[in-house]
Amino acid sequence: xxxxxxxxxxxxxxxxxxxxxxxxxxxxxxxxxxxxxxxxxxxxxxxxxxxxxxxxxxxxxxxxxxxxxxxxxxxxxxxxxxxxxxxxxxxxxxxxxxxxxxxxxxxxxxxxxxxxxxxxxxxxxxxxxxxxxxxxxxxxxxxxxxxxxxxxxxxxxxxxxxxxxxxxxxxxxxxxxxxxxxxxxxxxxxxxxxxxxxxxxxxxxxxxxxxxxxxxxxxxxxxxxxxxxxxxxxxxxxxxxxxxxxxxxxxxxxxxxxxxxxxxxxxxxxxxxxxxxxxxxxxxxxxxxxxxxxxxxxxxxxxxxxxxxxxxxxxxxxxxxxxxxxxxxxxxxxxxxxxxxxxxxxxxxxxxxxxxxxxxxxxxxxxxxxxxxxxxxxxxxxxxxxx
Ligand SMILES: [Zn+2]
Numbered sequence: 001x002x003x004x005x006x007x008x009x010x011x012x013x014x015x016x017x018x019x020x021x022x023x024x025x026x027x028x029x030x031x032x033x034x035x036x037x038x039x040x041x042x043x044x045x046x047x048x049x050x051x052x053x054x055x056x057x058x059x060x061x062x063x064x065x066x067x068x069x070x071x072x073x074x075x076x077x078x079x080x081x082x083x084x085x086x087x088x089x090x091x092x093x094x095x096x097x098x099x100x101x102x103x104x105x106x107x108x109x110x111x112x113x114x115x116x117x118x119x120x121x122x123x124x125x126x127x128x129x130x131x132x133x134x135x136x137x138x139x140x141x142x143x144x145x146x147x148x149x150x151x152x153x154x155x156x157x158x159x160x161x162x163x164x165x166x167x168x169x170x171x172x173x174x175x176x177x178x179x180x181x182x183x184x185x186x187x188x189x190x191x192x193x194x195x196x197x198x199x200x201x202x203x204x205x206x207x208x209x210x211x212x213x214x215x216x217x218x219x220x221x222x223x224x225x226x227x228x229x230x231x232x233x234x235x236x237x238x239x240x241x242x243x244x245x246x247x248x249x250x251x252x253x254x255x256x257x258x259x260x261x262x263x264x265x266x267x268x269x270x271x272x273x274x275x276x277x278x279x280x281x282x283x284x285x286x287x288x289x290x291x292x293x294x295x296x297x298x299x300x301x302x303x304x305x306x307x308x309x310x311x312x313x314x315x316x317x318x319x320x321x322x323x324x325x326x327x328x329x330x331x332x333x334x335x336x337x338x339x340x341x342x343x344x345x346x347x348x349x350x351x352x353x354x355x356x357x358x359x360x361x362x363x364x365x366x367x368x369x370x371x372x373x374x375x376x377x378x379x380x381x382x383x384x385x386x387x
Pocket of ligand 1: 220
């Protein structure tokens with residue numbers, strides 16, 4: 001892996017919600033990790049083998065989709081589509097977190113079967129990254145009969161996440177809460193479906209159900225796609241410290257309502273962004289960018305803060321060593337700019353104006369995965385690569 005420098009960066013977005021913009025115009029990547037950040041003239045450039053000139057564009061961490069429904073590989077039976085993960089890479093997504101492989105045809109609902117699916121998907125995605133995208137797959141779907149020893153086995157075999165509770169046969173807090181305790185004891189992160197029924201087979205989940213179950217993450221606080229009432233959402237924001245996910249394939253009005261209280265409570269660190277696709281709504285390669293735009297153009301969130309909600313905030317709750325531009329972190333990076341014809345002068349002002357930014361390059365572990373995106377509008381700027 002060549003030692004890389006990215007220079008001539010116009011704006012450096014950190015992904016850290018407490019300090020979302022960094023000074024500096026260059027960074028160095030070695031062994032897939034960020035090794036130095038600062039001003040080019042101050043950096044030690046010995047041994048650099050490749051230079052990407054960012055053409056004064058904006059550098060951000062790679063986006064993390066906190067809510068994806070893959071199955072195995074880059075195929076979704078839900079919308080009968082190939083390469084949807086590759087498409088989201090063209091929307092700046094470098095990590096996708098499975099909220100459960102629920103679309104597997106004939107998904108087994110017994111204890112042995114649900115465990116087998118989680119272990120298989122976790123190992124399959126760990127062995128093969130679709131187009132380079134890091135998929136945290138194999139989230140265990142809770143079914144009646146799972147015991148503490150099952151969670152211990154799942155954790156040993158590489159399962160790190162409990163799929164949104166409510167999708168499987170375990171629906172009541174009485175049944176789910178002990179499983180959540182076992183899962184957390186084994187180091188797993190737990191998400192819970194919230195709101196109305198999204199597709200036949202899932203259940204309506206209230207604020208009290210969530211509080212009694214005690215997950216880490218309230219999946220789609222804005223509905224998926226049917227929201228809880230505003231009073232229920234408000235209760236979850238005010239009375240708990242849970243992480244709150246805004247989903248693209250959710251209720252848009254509810255995003256505006258939820259963000260008013262979140263802003264008042266200064267609870268931006270609790271917000272993460274998920275696509276909730278593939279789903280009935282479809283496959284949405286620009287879903288995470290679209291939520292960033294929605295928050296920054298209609299909810300009074302600064303563009304760099306909205307980006308942190310889709311990067312550093314999510315990395316923190318899932319304990320991933322990425323999502324933040326910081327020395328020692330995995331170098332998953334996006335170079336973006338205002339799109340051609342935008343009223344915005346750079347990526348951040350374009351986002352705040354409601355325009356999808358133009359992606360000029362996406363890197364994973366410091367390697368270029370794509371140049372100009374085939375899905376966003378074209379960026380104003382251009383990168384230049386020299387070896
Ligand atoms: Zn859901």
